[in-house]
Amino acid sequence: GEVATPAAGHHRVAVVLSVGGLGDRSFNDMAHAGLMDAQREFGVVVAYGEPAAMSEDERYLDFYAEQGFDLVFAVGFFMASSLERVAARHPDTRFAIIDAVVDAPNVASLVFREHEGSYLVGALAARKSKSGIVGIVKGLDVPLLMRFEHGYRQGFDAERAHLGLPPGTVLSMVAGSFADPVRGKELTRVLTQQGVDVVFQAAGQTGNGVIAGAKEAGIFAIGVDANQNHERPGTVLTSMVKRVDVALREACRALVEGRFEPGVHAFGVADGGVGWALDEYNRPLVSAADEARLREIERRIASGALKVEALPAGDAE
Amino acid sequence: MSAPLDLVDATLREATPLLLATLGGVLSERSGVINLGLESYLLAGAFGAAAGTLFTGSLVLGAAIGLAAALVVALLHALVCTRTRADHVVAGVALNLLIDAATIAALVSIYHTKGASPPLGDALMERLAAAKILGHAPITWLALGAVPLVAWTLARTKPGLRLRAVGENPACAESLGVSAVRVRVLAVLAAGLLTGLGGVYLALDVGSFSKHMAGGRGYLALACVVIGKWRPWTAAGAALGFALLTALANQLQVVTHVPDEIPRMLPYVVTLVVLSGIVGRARPPAALGEPLGG
Amino acid sequence: MSAPLDLVDATLREATPLLLATLGGVLSERSGVINLGLESYLLAGAFGAAAGTLFTGSLVLGAAIGLAAALVVALLHALVCTRTRADHVVAGVALNLLIDAATIAALVSIYHTKGASPPLGDALMERLAAAKILGHAPITWLALGAVPLVAWTLARTKPGLRLRAVGENPACAESLGVSAVRVRVLAVLAAGLLTGLGGVYLALDVGSFSKHMAGGRGYLALACVVIGKWRPWTAAGAALGFALLTALANQLQVVTHVPDEIPRMLPYVVTLVVLSGIVGRARPPAALGEPLGG
Amino acid sequence: MSGLEVRGVTKTFGQTHALEDVSFRVARGEIVGLIGENGAGKTTLLRIVSGFLRPDAGDVLVDGSAVRLRGPRDAASVGVGMVHQHFLLIPELTVAENVVLGREPGRGALFDRGAAAREVRACAARFGLDVDPTARVGDLGVAAQQRVELLKVLVRGARYLLLDEPTGLLPPMAVRDLFALVRRLASEGCGVVLVTHRLREVFAVCGRATVLRRGRVSGERDVAASDEAGLAHLMIGDDLASPPATGRGGPCGAPLLRVASLTVAGRGGRAAVDAASLTVHAGEIVGLAGVAGSGQRELLEALSGVRSAVAGTVALCGVSLLPMDVAARRAAGIAYVPEDRLHDGLVSALTVSENLVLGAAPDRGFASRGWLVRERVHREGEQAVAAHDVRPADADAPCASLSGGNQQKVLLARELRSRPKVLLAAEPARGLDLLATAAVHARLRDLADAGGGVLFAGTDLPELLDVCDRVLVMFAGGIAGEVRPGRDAEERIGLLMTGGGPRP
Ligand SMILES: Nc1ncnc2c1ncn2[C@@H]1O[C@H](COP(=O)(O)OP(=O)(O)OP(=O)(O)O)[C@@H](O)[C@H]1O
Ligand SMILES: Nc1ncnc2c1ncn2[C@@H]1O[C@H](COP(=O)(O)OP(=O)(O)OP(=O)(O)O)[C@@H](O)[C@H]1O
Ligand SMILES: [Mg+2]
Ligand SMILES: [Mg+2]
Secondary structure, eight states, rough: OOOOOOOTTOOOOEEEETTTTTSSSSSSOOOOOHHHHHHHHHHOEEEEEESSSGHHHHHHHHHHHHOOOOOEEESSSSGGHHHHHHHHHOOTSSEEEEOOOOOOOTTTEEEEEEHHHHHHHHHHHHHOOOOSEEEEESSSOOHHHHHHHHHHHHHHHHHHHHTTTEEEEEEEEOOOOOOOOOHHHHHHHHHHHHTTTTEEEEEEEEEHHHHHHHHHHHOEEEEEEEETTTTTTTTEEEEEEEOOOHHHHHHHHHHHHTTOOOOOEEEEETTSSSOOOSSTGGGGGOOOOHHHHHHHHHHHHTTTTSSSOOSSSSSOO | OOHHHHHHHHHHHHHHHHHHHHHHHHHEEEEEEETTTTHHHHHHHHHHHHHHHHHHHHHHHHHHHHHHHHHHHHHHHHHHHHOOOHHHHHHHHHHHHHHHHHHHHHHHHHHSSEEEEEEEOHHHHHHHHOOBBTTHHHHHHOOOOOHHHHHHHHHHHHHHHHHHHHOHHHHHHHHHHOHHHHHHHHHHHHHHHHHHHHHHHHHHHHHSSSSSTTTHHHHHHHHHHHHTTTTHHHHHHHHHHHHHHHHHHHHHHSSSSOHHHHHHHHHHHHHHHHHHHHHSSOOOOTTTTTOOOO | OOOHHHHHHHHHHHHHHHHHHHHHHHHHHHTTOOOOHHHHHHHHHHHHHHHHHHHOOOOOHHHHHHHHHHHHHHHHHHHHHHHSOOOOHHHHHHHHHHHHHHHHHHHHHHHOSSOOOOOOOOHHHHHHTTTTTTTHHHHHHHHHHHHHHHHHHHHHBHHHHHHHHHHHHHHHHHTTTHHHHHHHHHHHHHHHHHHHHHHHHHHHTTOBBBTTTTHHHHHHHHHHHHHTTTTTHHHHHHHHHHHHHHHHHHHHHHHHHTTTHHHHHHHHHHHHHHHOOOOOOOOOOOTOOSOOOO | OOOOEEEEEEEEEEEEEEEHHHHEEOOOEEEEEEESSSSSSSHHHHHHTTTTOOOEEEEEEETTTTEESSSSHHHTTTTEEOOOOSSOOTSSSSSHHHHHHTOOOSSBBBBOOHHHHHHHHHHHTTTOOOOTTSSSSGGHHHHHHHHHHHHHHHHHHOSSSEEETTTTTTTTHHHHHHHHHHHHHHHHHHHEEEESHHHHHHHHHOOOOEEEETTTTEEEEEEEGOOEEEEEEHHHHHGGGSOOOOOOSOOOSSSEEEEEEEEEOOGOOOEEEEEEEEEEEETTTEEOOTTTTTSSSHHHHHHHHHOOOOOEEETTTTTTOTTOOOOHHHHEEEEESSSSSSIIIITTBHHHHHHHHHTGGGGSEETTTTTEEEHHHHHHHHHHHHTTTTOOTTSSSSSGSSSSHHHHHHHHHHHHHHSSSEEEEEEETTTHHHHHHHHHHHHHHHHHHTTTOOOOOOOHHHHHHHHHHEEEEEEEEEEEEEOOHHHHHHHHHHHTOOOOOTOO
């Protein structure tokens, strides 16, 4: 990537994107957007790099640390092991990692409380489902994605109870791949046959197929990570967004304001790090009552009045 | 809603791209060209169909562009495998990796995104839904119809006889005035057409192109060719068998809770076991993989 | 930091796993077994090394476990390809897809994680750094040393002669009392050992295992075998050439801003072009891919 | 003027002058023998005339006008057809498909299988050839496959038929049938060229003989006015006045190899070898005759250990061989020259030296602790090349670059250099010229004279009777009888081969 010339008095921030680089309409693009926000709002000097292979991650991190950047971001879970070593080699540089936890004195770990966002979309699913049966399609059967499912279930169950409806059903499917939309669509068909009328996807590109399948069956889909509302207006009910840009921008703000702290920072509903997306694309699907109710739940989560469990009791990550 | 009928429908949908690629593989391999490139034809067909439909706004034109893209890739493959002495195995693998990267590069340059093309509009999706025949896409019926067609072409037509002859002994065919290069190029182009149609199905089924979309179906198709002993009917049977397996695994997931690694690994375990069990008369075409003109 | 020296270092790092897999490929293919399974040996070696080191806390034991894992996969591959009449191409592909899924399944079941094993601790990484010789991992020097070793084994030893004979004409070797099955199994196991060492390097270099970690290096190694005309020195040359290309592309990316798909496509374009250009005396072993005992 | 003629044809392969200024003709209705040593250029000449090769210089004329042959198809269109020494057939296809390929009957793209079968059946009937158009070619025997090759040429209306060593693989009856067909074709106005190494065949059917020697025509003779010695002289020149005599051995010694009730499984549940018993004594060359497919091949393979036996006993000097694998049998003193030298005998990509030491027992001294000692391997090669007159005399040349005859010499050298007690040899002189054949026969006799035994399987009866002390005849997997050289020996063998005569 581009190396900025240092300007006196300005903080210098670098971002090492995860493999794949810009253009993924997801983590990398959001990280880039957050960096641009920080440049605009706080005047930080920025640089970013796109490693061609995972084996290059470490060299990119080292490179920016050696160039004297004040804060170096590692975007994505996969860089945890590289960052662990780089952080040890450059104790005077501050680092931050998105979506993973690295336990080091100079690293801030920026993670998301996906279960909170999933709770919100689960509640909306309960309000929109006529059959009382909703589904979720996951890319892989892993604990990380369990948080999505568990939050979704809690929101769904609680909202049905709130509406005075009998308990409903949440069906869960696993695609086994994040890159097989054809399979995603097929699994959605299977769910539809079971009477599912709202399906939440946490499955990357496989999710494109979930949305397509929902469209075909005339049911609702819920997007994930980035705002996918525009993908199929009328079908995508909402998206459970993980605001990587917010996390990155807020870390930059802390740096500029001199209150950057290492350790784990979990972004949730309270700070806008996760949430549900409402825009012109899904506005027709969400009634004023729905919106009001979700805003209320948001407030209760943000205030701590409502606690959302990350994992079912007994499951550890 | 009857479960067995659901299973049949799901199997047919799973089978469509696999069946087409398998038949393409049969034609290509019977002519003597080891076809590891099927995955790239699927990808090219899918990308071409998505981009073509988005660009022209017409499903027919989009499908045609998908087929054309697959044919271009197949032509490149055919030329490398027939006009040069290149190793078919490595050529096929290199082609797959190349086209995989190329479709991503094209996504970036056209749509400025790395994951998936924009989805087809609602009007197009409705037209697709309206085009269904007995609940299935026309391509599914084409795929089923292609099985007897390919079998009959191989057994009962002059091009079919020549194709088999070239796959067994190109020197002999040449000595009787049959151009082995021409026959193989045409066979690979036919594979490109069939498999490309499978790719078109993938893209239109989902309503967009996304990277790595073929998901190993080209490789699985080659396994079907070999498990089916290079014969159209039996290879198609293998493809339907794998499709049924996948459909079953999908349906079972809702009911019980099978860990998803098992169904994912299943086709390959089945492939290895079945391959190992094939004995006796399972003989590949004698000149399979043999370069021409040495 | 002098740039040319950096480039040499980067090339050596890139070359290490590729070189080892290429040499394994040469041994396997010269004995008559088409080796599309190299990718799976790399994966098995890498997973075994990461998991083994994490479990035992010892680098040496971890590496040994990585090698053992690769050997088990190679043994399975060897048995399928020699004791049955299985098609080598499909067997290799199925094995790769199977082991890829299996390593992910193992990651999930042991570490409950999506993409990568936990990283090795600092103490281990420091020991690794301390073990470097002239700035490179011992495995890098082993890989370089393996080139003349493999060349010499093939040309100058009795097992080497027998291996070549079986690759060319197993029936003849059998009639002289040389067991073709035994020779091929041993050749594939040797390929598993070499390539598994390449996998160990991948895991220890990064300090953890992550899914799809082999990243197509096994396929590229097979391309090197063919481009190098099945000879150890030339195949190793091809591997070094690809490593240099990759290192160059990586270095250029820091300076300029090329989208990463272009360098990603480069090796495969080069492969296709070079393959097409190989003419005349590039002859694969005569019995390559031929099942035994038919 | 009607006839097929080549004028001043020259062809070189690299350094090799295969043909130099060769002129040759065959008239319609004439049968011409084309003879010469190995490598004389006979095959090359036929391949040029049939369009498989293009000459460097010279012309091919058909019925008086020069033709340009860009491929076999052009040759076929002017009526020239060739039957190759190694058949150019597709085993997986049917007889009819093989015959009509390239000119299939049927409307448009349709292939009319019925019409193809009818066409082939009609043509076969016209020439009295016995074939089933719907049979798979791979299931046919050698003689039937040759009939398919002939049909390919005849269906295309060939007026000139080129036959390259057509009798090499055929049993005697099939040779007789072939010659009857050739005579009939000639009487119908077809010109035939017959390449053979067997002079008596030239005398049997040819009117004229053209002799090639090192790429040049060394003479042309009216067969009626010549004798074998004269033709042999034209082929070999003054290189050797007379071929070395292969004298019959003295009285034979103790039994070396005893085979009792040996049974070997064959295809389709039938026994390929059915309770065969035989003995080979020290100092003896025992012939093994039989129609191809009567079990000779399987018998030798079972003795060498390549194939396993179902029942029976095999003992070498009293030691049972059946429990031993190939390597152990070789160590015990069995050597084996397989029938198909290219497929089973040699690794053509390896050098002469490497082939010589391949599989050799470790005590032979090429290897210490598994490492090959290069100098010793090389010296071994040099010695063998010199001792067996392998040409070119290059121990480091790959075997693929040797002519068929020279490959056979290398194979024999390898099998003899371990000084075996018993040599199992299938067609050890197939495709060899006069001199080389005589040399092979002499080697077999040397081995016998030194106290070894030879089991010599072959289809050329005169050769067997000339070389062997006695000839065992196989029929349908069993030993049908034994014949000693003498009057009527050939007839008696012929009878036993076809299932006639009393079983012993
Ligand atoms: N591919 C090749 N490369 C180099 N030399 C070759 C090649 N093929 C044949 N030769 C040369 O041609 C000569 C004869 O080859 P060929 O097999 O045509 O002989 P031939 O006349 O059929 O002999 P024989 O009767 O011994 O079979 C050999 O001496 C060999 O050196
Ligand atoms: N493809 C080839 N490459 C190189 N040399 C060849 C080739 N074919 C033939 N020759 C050369 O041409 C010469 C004539 O070979 P040809 O095969 O015509 O001999 P031939 O008389 O048929 O011998 P034989 O009786 O053994 O069949 C050989 O000595 C050989 O050197
Ligand atoms: Mg010849
Ligand atoms: Mg010859």
